[in-house]
Amino acid sequence: MISILVDVSGFAAALLFILGMKRMASPATAVHGIWLTGIGMVAAVVASFGYLSAIPVEARPHTLTNVALALTALALGGGWAWWRGRRVAVTAMPQMVALYNGMGGGAAAAVAAVELMARDGGEASVGVLLLVVTALGALIGSISLSGSIVAWAKLDGRLERTFRFRGQSAVNGSVLLLALGAAAWALADPSQLSLAIFFAVALLLGVLMTVPIGGADMPVVISLYNAFTGLAVALEGYALSNPALMVAGMMVGSAGTLLTLLMAKAMNRSLANVLFSRFGDPVAGSTAGVAGHMKSVDARDAALTMRYATTVIVVPGYGLAVAQAQAKLYELVKLLQTAGVAVRFAIHPVAGRMPGHMNVLLAEAGVPYDLIDDMEDINDSFKSTDVAIVIGANDVVNPAARTDKASPIYGMPILNADQARQVYVVKRGQGKGYAGVENLLFYQDNCAMVYGDALAVLNAMVQAIKEQAA
Template sequence: MNWLPTLIKACYFLAALLFILGLKRMSSPRTARGGIVWAGYGMLLAVLITFALPGLHHRGLIGVAVLLGVSAAWWTGRRVAMTDMPQMVALYNGMGGGAAAAIGASELVGFAGSAVVLLDGAKFAADPTVAPDAAQLALGVIGALIGAVSFSGSLIAFAKLQGWLDKRFVFPGQRAVNLLILLAALVCGGMLIAGQLTMPLIVAFFVLALLFGLMMTLPIGGADMPVVISLYNAFTGLAVAFEGFVLQNEAMIIAGTVVGAAGTLLTQLMARAMNRSIGNVLFGSFGAAAGGEAQAISGSQKPIEASDVAVMMAYAERVVIVPGYGMAVAQAQHKVWEFAKLLIERGVKVKFAIHPVAGRMPGHMNVLLAEAGVPYDLIADMDDINPEFPNTDVALVIGANDVVNPVAKTDPASPIYGMPILDVAAARNVIVIKRGRGTGFAGIENALFYADNARMLYGDGQAAAGELVAALKTLDG
């Protein structure tokens, strides 16, 4: 069967093409679904052909593990609500990092076993027939470190998004403690690479790596979750690629590299959308004072009734709807789209404006709107929609807070100063659907809510949208 290795490599190459083409198609909402299917076929091919690898052991156990994993993913994927998608992404991403760390642990334990051969009843020496080379060992350690950090960090991100943990955990000297943990993990990793492959050292290395992932993520608030999820996605990809080099598996190398590169670029885009560096996200203190005294906000929040909002929007020429995490929590996307369709039927020009970091994961609002059936050509990103706000009759904000706060442009003392925002305040009229008078994740008041052209429609997002639908139908009736 001399043809088998060639067949395996050819299948891995085809799988890699499907990964890359699938990722390319995911760049557009119109082709994203097909891209996911293409990448899925690539993964299926890579998994199936792996069973044909010569010398592969425990095929039965591997098959059971694959079956259990597929079943769990299918069940949870079918049941998870669209509003809970960020939690699922964080959890699944953590599982990928954990798998890479587990591969690294298995390889290190195997290397340790090959390096301990009893000679003359007293001395230990490496077995040159199975001992790893230095590059292979180094890549295994690096991949294990990154995967373990991604695993534990993603679990904390999941717990935060699920509401099981408070937004941030901060204590004096936290950065110094985190740095010491990282240095200790790096020292242990260096000793492993140097050939000191002992079980106590391997255990200490993984404990420190997992602890660093926990400690690095605990102080990060919910407003930074889109960046954090993207970063850990990149970490998982890199970890898989490094472990692919250790196992000499082309599919893992290519898939991991693609995911790592895409995740890195997405992380940079998310951080740029907040006008912050990745280091500031991880080690900064979002929500703390930026220096100086913040500008005082004058005026008052002015409530409005749903019936008056319906009249205002029914006779408007241009309407822009700005969704945020509050819409996701209220699961109001379907009612919002129903209201938008009624406006469109009356001849109102309606668009949806999306901030790059709105929600709790990259593209969160796009996913919710697509799930509700909003056509792609009605969804505009920040750069495209901002010039249109001055000519917009009514901007309807539902659940968004910090991404529409004008102090990001006017108050140098604000913690969000310099962050690009949706220029909602420039619209002729602004309606804000909000549950209460609380602040956003940045912990600051929103000057938009006090503006002369803004009115507040208080209440649950879904209920408020339902009231708008009912009021608009009354006008039509």
């Protein structure tokens, strides 16, 4: 009877994972999808505990030696995640995602470490395929752990330097070969020394892979390590003969891989270029085409221009998240709509610091999903738009991506904000974006800068429109 309940729990967990991922495909149903996958994870945990009690002791590949310790760990981890998740700011969401994703990879690596150390103690005698799968999961999980920690440190401002040196790709390739060699040694002659060297080299590889990558590529990196974690979990699920882990890991791994490739495509770059290029380095001639000067206008004047426009497109960026101004932005949008202005939001695939960052930001402010358009759906509309307002975005609206072949962002699809009749850019100052290149949009005749913190600027705009209505 227990065996049947365990099998049903595992099947239910897998089904809930699949349904939850499907629901997450749309912003309108994403919250429901998160609840479904959460319930599925609970079912998977219950099935894991029941699995060990459902089969005879002599047939168990693993033993559950301390239920109290396992339950305590679940309570501490779940309680901490719930408490932190409810308090994290939207600006800190990317680094939280990176950190928790790394924990998943680390957990998979830890499971693999236990399996490999068991061989050192002479407890297990398993097939070569199972050993190779376990070691591969350990390698990928370790890379995901250390790489995600570096990504978290970069996003959180704790590691501001980008470490690059000549021959870096060759060094990383050599460390990868060394990790594979250490894995072979650990499998052929399992000992504490061989395992320690293997995991140390694997963790080092994750660090070396991530430290040269600039902030502009962080959304792709987070997505890639998410795929790595899923793959590591799937491999360890196979090693543990746990179907729920295999299904969950394969789904996360495939979804993360597809998202990574789609985001790289959105930047018109290959994944290899993201991981191994020196993106963001100064490039000779990268300021070609800069002519004229930046013009600035008062926030009130920009607001009144939008008030009497017919169409307005809003382009949000990370600066909006930093200023925590999404609610005030939506207040401005509602005032414009009341005045008869048609307002839309345009989202670039790599805007922000993680996949879907801007969608999460706008959803938190209560912006209806039907007002938000992806780049490919709205780009042709800019040329017939009266006003485009860019708030905290930079590289994703830089026309240099179309015209300057020497620019590191050349060829990257951008939002065509520069084609609107009038463009306002809300920005703290005249600094460059993450790509480190001048934005040609700021110098165009139809563009004006509105300098200041996004929240302060939007407050002034809202007040101007309210006074005009009065």
